[in-house]
Amino acid sequence: MSSRRFGSQSLVRLLGHWQQPSSRTPLWRQLADALRLLILDGRLALDTRLPGERELAAALTVSRTTVSSALAHLRDAGYLESRHGSGSRIILPDSHAVPTRAAASVALDLSTAALSAGPEIHQAYTHALTAMTQHLSQTGYDQLGLPELRETIAARYCSRGLPTRADEIMVVNGAVSGLALVLRMLTGPGDRVVVDHPTYPLAIAAIQGASCRPVGVALPESGWDTDGFAATLAQTAPRLAYLMPDFHNPTGRCMDVATRQTIADIAAQTRTTLVVDETMVDLWFDAPPPPPLAAFNPQANIITLGSAGKSFWGGLRLGWIRASSRTIATLAQTRDTLDLGSPMLEQLATLWLIEHSDAFLPARRQMLSERRDRCGALMREHFPEWRFHEPQGGLSYWVELPGRVATQFGARAETLGIHLGTGTRFGLSGAFDRYLRMPFSMDSAELENALLRIKPLWTTLNKSDSFLKRGVI
Structure with a gap:
């Protein structure tokens, strides 16, 4: 498989303001450190081929020696592989510990926003192991998910003001997995997907991984720019829009009732599918959020993503999709090309956690x-x-x-x-x-x-x- 080539101007934009003219650190080392940060962040994907030294030096307005020294340092550290005439390709150091943010042996990680497991996680798995016995006589394959869990998730939506049936729920392996499945069903290469700007990094990665083009709608000082959202839909004709109205990641803001109504109405009028990520919905401090965005206009095509990761524990790796029964049936067919369902033990544990969450x-x-x-x-x-x-x-x-x-x-x-x-x-x-x-x-x-x-x-x-x-x- 050939490497994807990263354009010089795209790389310049990703590097941002990497230069520190007053620093005693040599310029080539500053460039190497900035490139290494992009690799560790995942914004420079494995097997990506960088521009040539001469082209990159011109784009960055630095000497070719600076670029050459930076790339040589990254090669020595195991982050690049270079071949004469083929440029430099992103790799990872050949070591037992893959140097990602999660796995690197560091003293401090201020990049991850997640909680460790509480005692309830052990209780949930203990219960799940016992409850597992009655399921062992079955195959364990179920693309839609455990019926009892789907019923419980549906009841949860009902209690929040969104009438939902079990056949409108699909259990998946996390919210990002759900987004990837929706993208696989609804989009093709080159399609546009509207997102809040800023937005969740793994959502950007999923959209780009589906060969789609994310289009940002800037968030104002507070709230959401509904006029900007409507204008962007009209100008770009996207296949869908991805929003996080409940304690938005990274800003932490919560969309109010009036804005939810406006966004849902715009989606219905323009026939734009909304994918609403409710990953943070349980993590409110002063007051719970308004009803789900899908409750505000029944004519809007709104697909809602939920997750056990932030509410309970990231290690569960379980989420769900709430959509019309017809959409769920289509997603089940699309899922055939990805996996055969979610793990039974995690589903049983999540069922216990939802039932005892209060x-x-x-x-x-x-x-x-x-x-x-x-x-x-x-x-x-x-x-x-x-x-x-x-x-x-x-x-x-x-x-x-x-x-x-x-x-x-x-x-x-x-x-x-x-x-x-x-x-x-x-x-x-x-x-x-x-x-x-x-x-x-x-x-x-x-x-x-x-x-x-x-x-x-x-x-x-x-x-x-x-x-x-x-x-x-």
Whole structure:
């Protein structure tokens, strides 16, 4: 299989503001660190072929020696493979531990917004192992999912104001898997998919992995730009739109009733399919979110994604799709080309967790609320230049920096084994280089230690004479 070639201008946009002229770090090393960050983030995919040295040097307006030295460093570290006349191809170091953000042996990971398992997870699996006995006489294959689980998920939607039957539910292997399945059913290469901008990085990856083109609608200072959304649909005629109205990742905002009605009406009028990701719906602090977006206009074609990952535990790897029974039947046929269903044990565990969620979710929300408040206080104390709004739910802050230095900050932290969620991961073509996503999901003491560790890096970067001149818009 031939490598995909990455265009020089696309790479320049992804790199963002990687140069630190006042830094003592050589320019070639700054470039190497920025490229390595893109590889670890997954924004430069494996087997991607980079532009030639001369072309890249011209695009970056640096010397060819700088580019050559940076690529040589990455080759020596095991991130590139080069052949004469064929350019350089992205690989990973040949080691026992794959150097991704999740697997790298680092002291600090401030890029992941997720909770560890609570005691209820052990209880759920213990119950599931017992309940598994009655299913062992069957094949275990079911593309739609365990009937009891589908009934329970449907009842959950009903209680939230969206009448739902079990035949309108399909159990899948996580919300991203559900999105990939919907994309496989509805889209083809080159189709446009409208997204909030910023949005969830794995949604961007799924859309691009389906050979579709994500089209961003910028989020305003607060809420959603419904006029911009309508205009983008009219101008681009997308196959579908992907939205996250419930404690949006990464901003943490929640779509109000009026906006949900407007968005649903626009979708119905334009006959645009909406894929609504409710991954964060259970993680509210002060008040639960409004009813699901699909409840606001029955004429709109709205497919809703749910997940056990954030509500309960990421290790469950289980989610679901809520759509019309006809759409679910079509998805089942499409799924034939991907897998034969979801694991029985995880379905039984999730069933138990949903049925008992009222016993532990309130305490989980309270813990997250306290961690959010503590994280905000720590950032105001140690990073007074950072601007952020208090999220209404979810797992993280969306932090605005005083300049477009997220890439520089992230690359500098990466060399010390500290992973940051740079804003560019959540945007298209290198956007949001002046933002960080800061999770508050870890224990408050660990979080304080993490923030104190990165404080000297920020202080050094912030003292740069040229940083504000180059960064502030």
